[in-house]
Amino acid sequence: MSAAAGARTVRTGDKRDRILRAAVKVFARKGFYASRVNEIASAAGVADGTIYLYFKSKDEILTSLFEDRITRLLGLLREECARGEGAPDRVRRLVEFQLGLLEGERDLAEVITVNLRQSSRLLKQYANRRFTEYLDLMASVIAEGQRTGELRDDVSPRIVARALFGGLDGIAMTWALGNGESGGLRRAASQFADVLLDGLRVPVKTG
Numbered sequence: 001m002s003a004a005a006g007a008r009t010v011r012t013g014d015k016r017d018r019i020l021r022a023a024v025k026v027f028a029r030k031g032f033y034a035s036r037v038n039e040i041a042s043a044a045g046v047a048d049g050t051i052y053l054y055f056k057s058k059d060e061i062l063t064s065l066f067e068d069r070i071t072r073l074l075g076l077l078r079e080e081c082a083r084g085e086g087a088p089d090r091v092r093r094l095v096e097f098q099l100g101l102l103e104g105e106r107d108l109a110e111v112i113t114v115n116l117r118q119s120s121r122l123l124k125q126y127a128n129r130r131f132t133e134y135l136d137l138m139a140s141v142i143a144e145g146q147r148t149g150e151l152r153d154d155v156s157p158r159i160v161a162r163a164l165f166g167g168l169d170g171i172a173m174t175w176a177l178g179n180g181e182s183g184g185l186r187r188a189a190s191q192f193a194d195v196l197l198d199g200l201r202v203p204v205k206t207g
Contacts, residue, residue, distance in 0.1 A: 016054045019044045020068060023061050028107035032062060062111075069112065070130045073098065077137060087145025091200070092193040094138060095168065099189040102172055113173035135161045142200070151200045160200070167192055 022044035026035045037058055041048045055061045080097045084090035102109040138161035145151030171188045178184075 015044075015046065015050070017068075019046065019051060019054060020061070020065050023065055024107050024111050027062070028110045032058075037061075065111065067130050069108070070134055073101070074130070074133055074137065076101070081137070081141060087141060087148060087150040088197050088201070090141045091145070091164075091197060094141065094164070095193040095196070096186070096189040098168055099172065099185040099192075102175075103183075103185045106176055109172045110176035113169055113176055135165065138164050145200070149202065152202050155200070164196065167196070 019040065023035075023040045026040050026043050030039070035058065037051050038048045040058075040061065041051050044051075051061075055064060077094060077097065080093045081090045084093045102112075135158065139157040142151060142155075142157035142160045146153040146157065171192060172185070175185050175188065
């Protein structure tokens with residue numbers, strides 16, 4: 001690839017990312033249905049027509065936003081899991097790291113937890129490859145803990161993964177729609193991890 005072609009690719013990526021970041025602000029402020037493409041363009045500092053060079057519709061902007069953010073999240077979560085020592089520590093890291101990332105991103109938290117539900121197209125795509133990868137990562141941590149005897153083995157790793165996602169999603173949504181108090185997500189993450197792990201730990205036999 002020539003230097004000129006490489007520069008064009010970087011500029012294209014920058015503009016696409018700018019549109020997505022602008023969409024987060026507009027969707028959070030007005031809601032998905034009430035938001036207009038021209039408002040996103042204005043917030044991104046681009047012409048209305050430029051939006052359609054990257055996205056076919058407002059739905060596709062939201063879909064792309066989800067896929068882009070979850071792809072980045074997956075990479076970070078894999079790195080965080082690799083630092084963990086044992087399944088319980090990895091589960092706690094998954095919970096606390098994910099909610100910790102949203103602590104300073106209230107608009108993004110609201111868009112991901114509230115606005116996504118307003119797009120029937122995205123909801124139908126919830127079983128897409130990226131979301132499946134996300135559940136697979138969580139389930140693999142649970143399954144490994146079951147193999148090592150650290151976590152109880154009478155529950156389905158996949159069910160736990162979905163419950164884990166649902167809990168994180170609900171906590172983030174409540175926080176985003178509330179006052180978004182500083183430190184609120186981190187405290188909630190620690191408590192949620194405690195409750196989850198207490199239910200997954202192998203019971204101690206007495207007598």
